[in-house]
Amino acid sequence: MTEHPAAxxxxxxxxxxxxxxxxxxxxxxxxxxxxxxxxxxxxxEAARRxxxxxxxxxxxxxxxxEILRGVVGEAMDRLRAAMEAGAATYPAGSVExxxxxxLAYVSFARxxxxxxxxxxxxxxxxxxxxxxxxxxxxxxxxxxxxxxxxLGLPPDDPHVQACAxxxxxxxxxxxxxxxxxKRSVASTRIDDWTYLMTVSRAILGQxxxx
Amino acid sequence: MTEHPAAxxxxxxxxxxxxxxxxxxxxxxxxxxxxxxxxxxxxxEAARRxxxxxxxxxxxxxxxxEILRGVVGEAMDRLRAAMEAGAATYPAGSVExxxxxxLAYVSFARxxxxxxxxxxxxxxxxxxxxxxxxxxxxxxxxxxxxxxxxLGLPPDDPHVQACAxxxxxxxxxxxxxxxxxKRSVASTRIDDWTYLMTVSRAILGQxxxx
DNA sequence: CCCTAGAAGTAAGAGTTGCTAACTTTACCC
DNA sequence: GGGTAAAGTTAGCAACTCTTACTTCTAGGG
Numbered sequence: 001m002t003e004h005p006a007a008x009x010x011x012x013x014x015x016x017x018x019x020x021x022x023x024x025x026x027x028x029x030x031x032x033x034x035x036x037x038x039x040x041x042x043x044x045e046a047a048r049r050x051x052x053x054x055x056x057x058x059x060x061x062x063x064x065x066e067i068l069r070g071v072v073g074e075a076m077d078r079l080r081a082a083m084e085a086g087a088a089t090y091p092a093g094s095v096e097x098x099x100x101x102x103l104a105y106v107s108f109a110r111x112x113x114x115x116x117x118x119x120x121x122x123x124x125x126x127x128x129x130x131x132x133x134x135x136x137x138x139x140x141x142x143x144x145x146x147x148x149x150x151l152g153l154p155p156d157d158p159h160v161q162a163c164a165x166x167x168x169x170x171x172x173x174x175x176x177x178x179x180x181x182k183r184s185v186a187s188t189r190i191d192d193w194t195y196l197m198t199v200s201r202a203i204l205g206q207x208x209x210x
Numbered sequence: 211m212t213e214h215p216a217a218x219x220x221x222x223x224x225x226x227x228x229x230x231x232x233x234x235x236x237x238x239x240x241x242x243x244x245x246x247x248x249x250x251x252x253x254x255e256a257a258r259r260x261x262x263x264x265x266x267x268x269x270x271x272x273x274x275x276e277i278l279r280g281v282v283g284e285a286m287d288r289l290r291a292a293m294e295a296g297a298a299t300y301p302a303g304s305v306e307x308x309x310x311x312x313l314a315y316v317s318f319a320r321x322x323x324x325x326x327x328x329x330x331x332x333x334x335x336x337x338x339x340x341x342x343x344x345x346x347x348x349x350x351x352x353x354x355x356x357x358x359x360x361l362g363l364p365p366d367d368p369h370v371q372a373c374a375x376x377x378x379x380x381x382x383x384x385x386x387x388x389x390x391x392k393r394s395v396a397s398t399r400i401d402d403w404t405y406l407m408t409v410s411r412a413i414l415g416q417x418x419x420x
Numbered sequence: 421c422c423c424t425a426g427a428a429g430t431a432a433g434a435g436t437t438g439c440t441a442a443c444t445t446t447a448c449c450c
Numbered sequence: 451g452g453g454t455a456a457a458g459t460t461a462g463c464a465a466c467t468c469t470t471a472c473t474t475c476t477a478g479g480g
Contacts, residue, residue, distance in 0.1 A: 021428080038331075039249050044466055053430050058468065060428090120390060121248075121331045136392060165387075165396040166380075166409070173383025177375075180330060185350045186375035199376070202412055231457080254437060262458070265439080269457055274438065 022060040024050045026070045033071065034114040038121060043067060069129055072119045076135040079108050079119070083142045093149040095204060099196040101146050102171040106192055109175035116179065120172070143168050150204050166203050171196070232270040234260045236280045243281065244324040248331060253277060279339055282329045286345040289318050289329070293352045303359040305414060309406040311356050312381040316402055319385035326389065330382070353378055360414050376413050381406070 028049040032041035043064050044054040061067045086104030090096035109116040141155075144164040148155040151163065174195070177183050238259040242251035253274050254264040271277045296314030300306035319326040351365075354374040358365040361373065384405070387393050 042466060043468090052428095054466085055431080055468080055470095056429055064467065117331055120386065120392075121327055140392070140396065161396045162400060165393070165400070168392075168396075169383035169387050170376075170380050171383065172387060173379035173381065173385075175383075176330065176386065177379050177382060182330075182346060182350070182378075183375070185347050186371045186378075190372060190375065252437060253439090263460075264437085265460080266458055268439065 021050060021052060021056060022070070025057050025060065025067060026074055029067055029071050030074070030112075030115055033118055034112055036114075038114055038118040068118065069132060071115065073132055073135055075112070075115045075119045076132065076139055079105070080135070080139045080142060082108050083139065087142065087146050093152070095150060095197065095200050098143075098146045098150055098167065098200045098204065099193065101143055102167065102174075102196040102200065103192060105171045106175045106178065106196070109179050113179040116175065120176075140164065140168060147204065163203055167200065170199050170203070231260060231262060231266060232280070235267050235270065235277060236284055239277055239281050240284075240322075240325055243328055244322055246324075248324055248328040278328065279342060281325065283342055283345055285322070285325045285329045286342065286349055289315070290345070290349045290352060292318055293349065297352065297356050302356075303362070305360060305407065305410050308353075308356045308360055308377065308410045308414065309403065311353055312377065312406040312410065313402060315381045316385050316388060316406070319389050323389040326385065330386075350374065350378065357414065373413055377410065380409050380413070 025043075025046055028046040029041055029043075031049070032046055043057050046067070047054045047057050050056075057067065061070065082104040083101045086100035087097045090100050144155050144160060147164040147167065148157065148160045151157075151160055153160050235253075235256055238256040239251055239253075241259070242256055253267050256277070257264045257267050260266075267277065271280065292314040293311045296310035297307045300310050354365050354370060357374045357377065358367065358370045361367075361370055363370050
C-alpha cells in the first residue's frame with residue numbers, strides 16, 4: 001500500500017525472493033501484533049511467515065524496534081486517511097465533521113486494538129523518531145483543521161489548538177478505555193456517535209456561544 | 211508497602227534469603243519498567259537485582275505475566291490512594307475536588323510513565339484477571355463518588371456514571387498524550403490545573419445548569 | 421554478452437531470556 | 451531431633467535477537 005523509501009533504491013518486485021520483503025514484514029508483524037498483542041510478536045516468527053530466514057529482515061531493518069516503527073508509521077498513515085475520510089462525509093465546518101473524525105479514530109482503535117496500542121504505547125524507542133513525529137503532527141492536523149473550520153478561526157489560533165487538543169485527548173482516552181474493556185466499568189452503555197457529538201458540541205460550543 | 215496475599219502463607223521476613231522476594235521483585239520490576247520501558251524488563255534482570263538466581267522468582271509467580279500483574283495491581287492501589295488524597299484536599303462536592311482527582315491521575319502518569327503505560331497498556335494477558343478488574347472498578351469508583359457529590363445525585367445514577375466516564379476518558383487521554391510527548395504537538399501550553407478545571411466544569415456543569 | 425558490484429538472501433553461532441526439573445538449604449512444628 | 455514444606459540453587463532446553471561470513475541473484479556498463 002504505502003510507498004516506502006526502500007522502493008527508491010530498489011527495482012521493486014524483482015529481487016532474490018520477494019523483492020518486497022520490507023512491506024511483507026510489516027504486514028506480517030501487523031498481523032502478529034493484532035493476534036498476539038503488541039509484545040507477542042517476534043521478528044523470527046514474522047520472517048517465518050514471510051518465508052525467509054530469520055536473518056533476512058535485518059537487511060531491511062536495523063533492529064526489532066525499527067520494524068515496529070515501520071508498522072507504526074504505516075498505521076499512522078492509515079489512521080489519518082480514515083480521519084480525513086470521516087471528516088469528508090459531512091459538510092466542512094459542521095460539528096458532525098468533527099465528531100466523524102473522532103468516530104474514525106475510535107473505530108480504528110476498535111478494529112486494530114493491537115496496532116493502536118502499539119502506535120501510541122511503544123513510544124520508548126521511537127519517540128524521538130523524526131518521521132513518526134511528523135506523521136503524528138499530520139494526524140493532529142486533521143483535528144485542528146476540522147476544529148478551525150467549525151469555529152471559523154484560523155488553524156493556528158490558540159483557541160483552536162486548545163479545542164483540538166481537548167478533543168483529541170477525549171477521543172484518545174475513550175479509545176483506550178474502550179479497547180481496554182474499561183468501558184464496561186461504567187454502568188452506562190453509551191453510543192459512540194451520540195457520545196462524540198455531545199463532547200464535540202460541548203468543547204466547540206464553549207468557545208462559540210460564550 | 212502493600213500487603214500481599216503471600217504474607218499470609220509465609221512467616222514473613224524469616225526465610226531463606228530475603229523472606230520477601232515477592233515484594234522485592236515487584237519493586238525491581240517497577241524500577242526496570244520505569245527506566246527501560248514496559249517491555250524493557252526481564253525477570254532475569256529483576257532477579258539479578260534482587261540478588262537471587264533467575265529461577266527463584268518462579269517460586270512466587272507463575273510466569274512473567276503474573277509478575278507484571280503484581281506490579282500493575284500495586285500501581286492501581288497507589289493510583290487510587292493518590293486520587294483519594296487529591297479529592298480530600300478540597301471540600302466534598304466541589305468541582306475542585308473532581309479536578310484534583312484528575313490532577314492526581316495525570317501526576318501519577320507523569321511521575322511513573324512506564325508503570326502507567328504498563329497498567330493500562332498491557333491488558334492482553336491480565337485483562338480477565340478478577341483482582342485487577344476489581345481494582346480498576348475501585349479506581350473508577352473514586353471518580354464516580356466525586357462526580358455524584360458534585361452533581362448531588364446518587365452514585366448509581368446513569369448521568370453520574372456517564373459524566374464520570376467522560377471525565378475519566380478525558381483525563382486518561384490527556385495523561386497518555388502527555389507522557390507520549392504528543393502534547394507539544396499542540397502549540398498551546400496548557401496548565402494542568404486550569405485545564406482540568408475547565409473540563410470538569412464543562413462536563414459537570416452541562417448537566418447541572420441545563 | 422560477459423562480468424562485476426552490490427543488494428538480498430542463507431546458515432551458523434554467540435549471548436540472553438523464559439521456564440522447568442531435580443536437588444539442597446532453611447525454618448517451623450510436633 | 452526428624453519430617454515437611456517453603457524458598458532457594460544449578461543445569462538445561464527451546465526460542466529469540468542480532469552478527470558474521472558466505473552465497474546467489476540482478477542490474478548495468480563496457
